[in-house]
Amino acid sequence: MVVLAKPAPLEQISIIKTHTSNNFFTGVPVIDLSRPDSKATMIKACMELGFFKVINHGIPTGLVSRLEAEAVKFFSLSQVEKERDSGIRSLFGYGSKRIGSNGDVGWLEYLLMQTNRESLSRTSQALFRANPDAFRSAVSEYLSAVKKLACEVLEMMAEGLNIQPKNVFSKLLMDEESDSLFRLNHYPPCPQLQEVDCKLTGFGEHTDPQIISILRSNNTSGLQISLRDGSWVSVPSDQKSFFINVGDSLQVLTNGRFRSVRHRVLANSYKSRVSMIYFGGPPQRERLAPLPLLMGEGEESLYKEFTWFEYKTSAYKTRLADNRLGQFMK
Numbered sequence: 001m002v003v004l005a006k007p008a009p010l011e012q013i014s015i016i017k018t019h020t021s022n023n024f025f026t027g028v029p030v031i032d033l034s035r036p037d038s039k040a041t042m043i044k045a046c047m048e049l050g051f052f053k054v055i056n057h058g059i060p061t062g063l064v065s066r067l068e069a070e071a072v073k074f075f076s077l078s079q080v081e082k083e084r085d086s087g088i089r090s091l092f093g094y095g096s097k098r099i100g101s102n103g104d105v106g107w108l109e110y111l112l113m114q115t116n117r118e119s120l121s122r123t124s125q126a127l128f129r130a131n132p133d134a135f136r137s138a139v140s141e142y143l144s145a146v147k148k149l150a151c152e153v154l155e156m157m158a159e160g161l162n163i164q165p166k167n168v169f170s171k172l173l174m175d176e177e178s179d180s181l182f183r184l185n186h187y188p189p190c191p192q193l194q195e196v197d198c199k200l201t202g203f204g205e206h207t208d209p210q211i212i213s214i215l216r217s218n219n220t221s222g223l224q225i226s227l228r229d230g231s232w233v234s235v236p237s238d239q240k241s242f243f244i245n246v247g248d249s250l251q252v253l254t255n256g257r258f259r260s261v262r263h264r265v266l267a268n269s270y271k272s273r274v275s276m277i278y279f280g281g282p283p284q285r286e287r288l289a290p291l292p293l294l295m296g297e298g299e300e301s302l303y304k305e306f307t308w309f310e311y312k313t314s315a316y317k318t319r320l321a322d323n324r325l326g327q328f329m330k
């Protein structure tokens with residue numbers, strides 16, 4: 001017997017009362033990668049917010065717009081075509097409104113994939129039947145560029161923290177067995193909300209479990225981050241820049257010096273948002289513990305010992321908004 005998943009009804013997606021229509025945060029740290037003082041600004045941003053944006057990153061606009069065009073083409077297909085391959089329920093591939101497998105829902109559809117060659121080929125063949133190679137090559141070239149950017153940023157972080165070698169973090173992403181993911185999100189407009197002073201949750205609040213996330217979106221706002229006092233602020237969109245999130249694993253590796261940023265996306269009532277996120281993760285066998293070179297005299301680890309596999313397995317049993325690192329704190 002085939003059991004079809006029921007569509008998530010709109011009423012299940014949380015409505016957020018905003019009242020403040022667009023209180024855009026003007027304090028997003030901007031790191032200009034071409035400036036010599038950028039390491040210090042980056043460290044400050046990682047400690048205070050766990051979030052910043054990078055400019056002068058060197059990633060060609062053409063690479064980004066080519067992938068965005070492929071994503072838009074895919075999301076414009078009929079629902080039947082998009083769901084063609086989702087017979088076997090799996091974490092990866094196309095998803096609509098359901099996030100993860102523990103009951104979270106949001107006003108979005110997405111493509112989630114592993115970054116290795118086989119997984120990318122499988123997704124391209126299954127979902128981009130008309131021209132799998134166009135999608136595969138657009139993702140693959142984009143991923144090479146953002147992975148390089150992620151490594152450059154992680155090396156600047158190591159240098160800014162005065163720890164050696166400078167590839168202590170980046171080698172985890174460069175490892176052949178790095179467990180990294182890539183996600184294309186599409187948040188359709190929600191015209192029903194135009195009349196009311198409310199927003200619909202696109203992607204509920206959470207922290208990213210990996211080391212680092214590199215996010216790029218089109219010119220539609222919606223991303224919000226939580227500040228240290230727990231208040232939410234809207235990040236102005238900037239399609240030419242990349243936004244960087246510190247993930248839970250980097251918080252652990254730095255013994256809490258860097259904080260993984262809590263973030264969420266609110267759907268826009270009249271504009272569609274498309275985002276692409278690379279989640280740089282370590283190999284599954286990797287032990288996650290504060291780097292000894294970083295620890296001050298007598299400083300103890302805030303966390304119990306665990307591998308990325310153990311953390312990921314436990315994280316994927318949690319709800320989106322849960323504090324996943326809580327159970328690994330000493």
Ligand SMILES: C=C1C[C@]23C[C@@]1(O)CC[C@H]2[C@@]12CC[C@H](O)[C@@](C)(C(=O)O1)[C@H]2[C@@H]3C(=O)O
Pocket residue numbers: 091099100101102104112181183206207208209210279315316317318319320
């Ligand atoms: C509810 C969930 C979705 C998620 C797996 C989880 O159980 C908790 C972490 C979620 C998250 C957030 C960042 C990324 O978008 C993601 C792919 C990840 O690695 O962790 C998602 C997971 C998902 O969508 O499956």
Ligand SMILES: O=C(O)CCC(=O)C(=O)O
Pocket residue numbers: 183185203208215217223263264265275276277
């Ligand atoms: O789509 C976005 O802008 C952010 C989505 C996100 O936080 C995620 O996929 O983990």
Ligand SMILES: [Fe+2]
Pocket residue numbers: 206207208263
């Ligand atoms: Fe996220």
